[in-house]
Amino acid sequence: MKTLKSIIALLAIAAIIVSCGEENEDPQTEIAGTVSIEFDNFVGSSMVNLKETGSTDYNYTTTEGQAFNLIRVQYYVSKIILTGENGEVFEDDLNVSANADEIRGYYFIQESESASKLIELTDVPAGTYTQITFNLGIDEEGVQEGAAGGILDPATGAPFWNWNAGYIGMTVEGQTDITDDKAFAIHVGGWKDIVPDDGTTQKFYNNVKTITLNLDVDMNVSETLEPEIHIVADIQKVLGNIDFTATPQVHSPAAGRVFADNLQSAFVVDHVHQ
Numbered sequence: 138m139k140t141l142k143s144i145i146a147l148l149a150i151a152a153i154i155v156s157c158g159e160e161n162e163d164p165q166t167e168i169a170g171t172v173s174i175e176f177d178n179f180v181g182s183s184m185v186n187l188k189e190t191g192s193t194d195y196n197y198t199t200t201e202g203q204a205f206n207l208i209r210v211q212y213y214v215s216k217i218i219l220t221g222e223n224g225e226v227f228e229d230d231l232n233v234s235a236n237a238d239e240i241r242g243y244y245f246i247q248e249s250e251s252a253s254k255l256i257e258l259t260d261v262p263a264g265t266y267t268q269i270t271f272n273l274g275i276d277e278e279g280v281q282e283g284a285a286g287g288i289l290d291p292a293t294g295a296p297f298w299n300w301n302a303g304y305i306g307m308t309v310e311g312q313t314d315i316t317d318d319k320a321f322a323i324h325v326g327g328w329k330d331i332v333p334d335d336g337t338t339q340k341f342y343n344n345v346k347t348i349t350l351n352l353d354v355d356m357n358v359s360e361t362l363e364p365e366i367h368i369v370a371d372i373q374k375v376l377g378n379i380d381f382t383a384t385p386q387v388h389s390p391a392a393g394r395v396f397a398d399n400l401q402s403a404f405v406v407d408h409v410h411q
Contacts (some may be wrong), residue, residue: 162321168263170358172219172227173365174256176246177407178210182349182371185210185248192312193319200378205313205321210248210372211296212307216272216347217242217258219356225264233279237287243279245288245295266356269366273400274306274345278370280328296324302390303328303339307400309372315381323376327390344397350406357411365410374403 178185180197187193188206195204217229231242247253279289280303289304291297296305305326312319331341356364377399387393 146274158234168261168360170263170360171363172258172261172266172356172358173363174217174258174366175367176214176254176256176271176368176370178248178370178372181371185372186218188312190312193314195313197373199376199381200235202375203313203381205311205315205381207248207309207311207372208278209308209310212246212272212273213275213304214244214246214256214271215242215275216270217256218256218270219261219266220268220270221264221266221355223265225262225266225334227258227261227266229258233281233289235286236400237290239289240285240289241367243275243289247251260359263350263359266358267352268349269352269368269406270347270349272345272347273404274326274328275304275343276328276343280304298326298328298388301325301329301331306345307375307396309375313381313385316385318385321381321385323379323384323393323396325375325387325393325400327393327397338391340389340391342388342394342397344393346397346400348401348404350404352406352409354409356409356410361363366409367410369405369407371405375399 183197185207186196188208190208192206195206197205199205231241232239232311234240237378244256245253279285289295293324296308298305303326307325309323311321313321325344327342327344329341330343332339352366358364375396377396387396
């Protein structure tokens with residue numbers, strides 16, 4: 138009988154310990170929030186104002202003093218990661234599918250479509266975040282031969298060259314009175330390096346860039362706090378010191394390398410709304 142009473146007592150003590158342990162768990166570990174990311178495009182200090190095809194209203198000037206305007210600005214953002222100094226990590230879920238409704242983690246930012254410039258991340262663990270990282274372009278996880286749908290579907294307008302060259306990660310098109318046809322097009326893409334075995338000039342390069350930006354404040358995420366990160370892309374910095382006379386058209390990974398190298402400095406966090 139004493140043995141039975143001892144067992145019952147031990148079980149009761151164990152139940153109390155487990156109950157206390159559950160009660161002491163930090164409730165924040167079960168809480169998640171929402172973070173929005175807004176992209177705005179500028180040329181220097183001026184917000185991008187798209188013109189119609191054929192317009193001779195040149196509202197911008199390159200660093201070389203050449204007048205130009207813009208008719209198209211668009212780029213792919215993917216692999217978004219938020220991190221904090223106390224170990225907080227959020228990685229946006231990625232999925233490529235032939236079904237447009239099943240595409241996750243890939244975003245096609247288009248200046249001509251305001252709704253596309255706002256990304257909403259859900260189920261972000263509560264915590265304090267200080268940095269955002271994302272890919273500019275589509276890397277090997279998103280390049281599936283003949284399988285991608287939605288915003289990755291070439292049949293519905295996704296800017297895709299071919300299997301070896303992949304997607305155009307950044308498109309900047311416009312008009313200038315410098316070129317013979319009064320137009321320019323800078324397409325930056327490419328997802329893998331292919332080095333020829335025969336010693337010929339390399340044509341295919343990986344121009345997907347990973348961009349890491351510090352937030353201007355410590356960003357708090359919780360069930361009741363839904364902050365917004367405001368990111369600005371400076372198209373002037375993407376173009377760099379371009380001379381439209383020498384480089385009016387860029388339509389290959391090799392030609393786009395110099396512009397791909399400009400992408401990290403072209404994006405900045407302007408501010409965070411808490």
